[in-house]
Amino acid sequence: MSDVILLADHDGGKVAKTVAELATFAKRGGTPVAVILCANGAADALGAQLAGTDVEKVVAVESDDFAQFGIPAMVDVLAQLVDSHKPAAVLVASSARGKEIAGRLAVRAGSGIITDAVDVAADFATTQSVFGGSFTVSSKVTHGIPVITIRPSAIEGASTSNTPVVEKVNLTISDKAKLVKITNVQPAVKGGRPELTEAKIVVSGGRGTNGDFTQVEAMADLLGAAVGASRAATDAGWYPHTHQVGQTGKTVSPQLYVACGISGAIQHRAGMQTSKTIVAINKDPEAPIFDLADFGVVGDLFAVLPQAREAIQAKRS
Amino acid sequence: MKIAVCVKQVPDSWAEKKMVGGVLDRAGVDAVLNDLDEYAIEEALRIVEPLNEGKETPEHTITLISMGPDRASEAIRKGLSMGADSGILIADAALAGSDAIATSKVLSDVVAAGGFDLVFCGTESTDARMSVVPAMLAERLGWAQLTFAGSVKVDAANSAVEIARMTESGVETMSASFPCVVSVIEKINEPRYPSFKGIMAAKKKVIETKSLADVGISNSEVGATGAWSAVADAQARPPRDKGIKIEDSGDGGSKLAEYLAEKRLV
Ligand SMILES: Cc1cc2nc3c(=O)[nH]c(=O)nc-3n(C[C@H](O)[C@H](O)[C@H](O)COP(=O)(O)OP(=O)(O)OC[C@H]3O[C@@H](n4cnc5c(N)ncnc54)[C@H](O)[C@@H]3O)c2cc1C
Ligand SMILES: Nc1ncnc2c1ncn2[C@@H]1O[C@H](COP(=O)(O)O)[C@@H](O)[C@H]1O
Numbered sequence: 272m273s274d275v276i277l278l279a280d281h282d283g284g285k286v287a288k289t290v291a292e293l294a295t296f297a298k299r300g301g302t303p304v305a306v307i308l309c310a311n312g313a314a315d316a317l318g319a320q321l322a323g324t325d326v327e328k329v330v331a332v333e334s335d336d337f338a339q340f341g342i343p344a345m346v347d348v349l350a351q352l353v354d355s356h357k358p359a360a361v362l363v364a365s366s367a368r369g370k371e372i373a374g375r376l377a378v379r380a381g382s383g384i385i386t387d388a389v390d391v392a393a394d395f396a397t398t399q400s401v402f403g404g405s406f407t408v409s410s411k412v413t414h415g416i417p418v419i420t421i422r423p424s425a426i427e428g429a430s431t432s433n434t435p436v437v438e439k440v441n442l443t444i445s446d447k448a449k450l451v452k453i454t455n456v457q458p459a460v461k462g463g464r465p466e467l468t469e470a471k472i473v474v475s476g477g478r479g480t481n482g483d484f485t486q487v488e489a490m491a492d493l494l495g496a497a498v499g500a501s502r503a504a505t506d507a508g509w510y511p512h513t514h515q516v517g518q519t520g521k522t523v524s525p526q527l528y529v530a531c532g533i534s535g536a537i538q539h540r541a542g543m544q545t546s547k548t549i550v551a552i553n554k555d556p557e558a559p560i561f562d563l564a565d566f567g568v569v570g571d572l573f574a575v576l577p578q579a580r581e582a583i584q585a586k587r588s
Numbered sequence: 589m590k591i592a593v594c595v596k597q598v599p600d601s602w603a604e605k606k607m608v609g610g611v612l613d614r615a616g617v618d619a620v621l622n623d624l625d626e627y628a629i630e631e632a633l634r635i636v637e638p639l640n641e642g643k644e645t646p647e648h649t650i651t652l653i654s655m656g657p658d659r660a661s662e663a664i665r666k667g668l669s670m671g672a673d674s675g676i677l678i679a680d681a682a683l684a685g686s687d688a689i690a691t692s693k694v695l696s697d698v699v700a701a702g703g704f705d706l707v708f709c710g711t712e713s714t715d716a717r718m719s720v721v722p723a724m725l726a727e728r729l730g731w732a733q734l735t736f737a738g739s740v741k742v743d744a745a746n747s748a749v750e751i752a753r754m755t756e757s758g759v760e761t762m763s764a765s766f767p768c769v770v771s772v773i774e775k776i777n778e779p780r781y782p783s784f785k786g787i788m789a790a791k792k793k794v795i796e797t798k799s800l801a802d803v804g805i806s807n808s809e810v811g812a813t814g815a816w817s818a819v820a821d822a823q824a825r826p827p828r829d830k831g832i833k834i835e836d837s838g839d840g841g842s843k844l845a846e847y848l849a850e851k852r853l854v
Binding site: 282341342343346366367368370371372373374375377378379382383384385386387396400401402404405406407408409410411412413414415447450451452453454455456457458459472494502505506512513518519521526527537538544545548549550552556561563564565566567568569570571574575576577578579580581582583586587 | 602603607687688689692712714717718719720723724730733736738754755756757758759760762763764773774815817818819821822823824825829831832833834835836841843844845846849851853854
């Protein structure tokens with residue numbers, strides 16, 4: 272069976288949840304080989320975290336150049352591994368970085384590329400949800416080794432008894448991949464809350480919060496949810512841009528999405544309308560968000576949210 | 589300094605989009621300049637304007653480059669009315685249905701031939717939403733990639749650029765020397781509205797139209813036939829079931845809690 276390469280995302284210390292998801296997709300079409308590109312000395316600890324997933328082999332390249340030179344350096348190495356492994360496909364998690372890596376790799380390898388797949392079959396035919404989820408498209412790469420980026424949380428990563436061995440490979444990074452220098456990194460502050468794209472429940476606030484997210488956050492914490500925001504809220508500086516949901520923010524598809532003080536502009540809907548259940552709280556009965564909502568409350572979020580919280584707490588005790 | 593800005597004409601992002609036979613139905617929707625490319629034009633203008641201040645003929649210029657149908661010249665014209673100097677439109681019947689691979693090939697060949705120092709892009713075209721063309725341009729041109737910029741500092745005298753890359757993983761400061769591909773996020777600035785004077789001036793600005801042959805690319809490399817991925821099927825998502833809507837008359841929160849409990853969501 273041929274290898275299917277998946278790029279294992281990590282933050283230096285922890286591998287991302289998406290790696291297990293990519294491996295489960297990869298297994299459908301071949302042997303899942305995880306590629307870890309990391310700093311010197313980091314590979315063993317990262318590789319160990321892939322035990323128990325569908326990953327069967329781990330290939331690690333250690334170099335401090337990745338942190339210094341970023342995406343082009345990663346692509347340089349990944350392209351060499353694709354060359355030597357001749358995989359049936361390359362899978363990458365959809366994120367700003369993942370898509371850029373995939374795009375450059377596709378050009379380098381002479382491959383077709385599909386981004387933002389939500390499903391991948393054994394023959395690497397993909398399903399995508401486009402135009403903010405209003406259309407479902409099946410496509411296929413028709414030239415070269417398929418390069419596919421897959422949305423986080425599109426599948427539950429399987430649990431296995433695999434304990435893949437970490438094979439360390441020495442590869443040189445070419446000078447043309449060293450044109451950009453990364454001089455400072457401020458990682459996104461991760462609070463105690465789940466990641467937006469991984470969360471089962473998302474509670475979002477918009478302009479209707481008037482800058483006060485305490486009710487939105489309190490509801491999120493009660494439900495174990497991630498906090499999202501509309502662009503109006505992130506533009507106003509009320510919430511970090513990393514929490515923006517929508518066309519130019521993140522695409523989420525949780526079990527439950529609670530939109531508080533969000534009108535439901537088409538660009539916001541583009542990032543959340545495939546959520547399983549949608550709840551909206553909005554003062555304006557004409558707000559377009561109500562067209563999507565499974566349950567809508569026409570009311571003031573500052574009255575509805577605290578009351579809902581109390582009632583949920585009462586039900587639980 | 590010569591700056592190119594890649595701009596795309598897209599269906600209005602405020603309109604509902606539909607697919608017909610696996611391709612986007614562009615006919616029923618107004619075509620506009622991709623909103624996100626306006627930020628790229630604005631940023632380029634903010635870089636050159638102070639440098640050109642007081643000069644009779646601008647020493648630092650902005651050229652808008654677009655690949656698309658003939659009417660994409662309207663999108664270029666809008667950018668010219670914001671203040672860019674000239675435009676290049678690559679229009680050719682054979683280009684219809686091109687994928688990102690082909691688009692990046694055409695754009696990079698035009699950029700390479702133009703002697704530019706910097707190329708600016710938006711982070712995403714609101715129709716294709718792939719967010720890959722800028723990275724592909726950097727790969728093809730062999731230029732430095734400075735993408736997802738939330739701020740850009742250009743030191744023209746020293747041919748140096750520094751950006752703050754803002755993505756879900758945080759903020760990275762990165763720098764490079766010319767030539768560079770820069771893409772900007774929508775938080776970077778507030779694009780100007782074209783002034784009346786700008787609109788009048790734009791009428792006199794030159795948009796050069798090139799065919800594929802002019803660029804030196806063969807028909808087989810582009811369009812639906814040259815695409816390296818293909819759509820097999822496209823289905824409209826079934827409409828959502830009509831939901832419940834209640835008016836809060838003092839018990840909206842409790843009713844919401846009941847609904848969530850019923851659905852086993854809490
Ligand atoms: C190219 C482009 C990309 C974009 N990308 C995104 C994106 O990624 N994400 C995104 O969200 N937007 C995006 N937008 C912006 C989008 O068009 C809207 O402007 C934005 O979503 C509006 O945010 P909002 O719903 O919070 O604000 P508004 O539209 O102002 O709505 C606020 C709502 O709050 C309600 N409200 C006010 N007070 C209360 C209260 N006390 N209780 C309850 N309800 C209250 C009001 O009735 C109103 O419906 C984009 C736009 C463009 C052009
Ligand atoms: N046909 C095109 N003509 C000019 N620029 C384009 C074209 N397609 C994409 N771009 C540029 O690439 C960016 C990202 O587009 P995409 O990768 O399609 O999401 C856009 O914001 C534009 O700056």
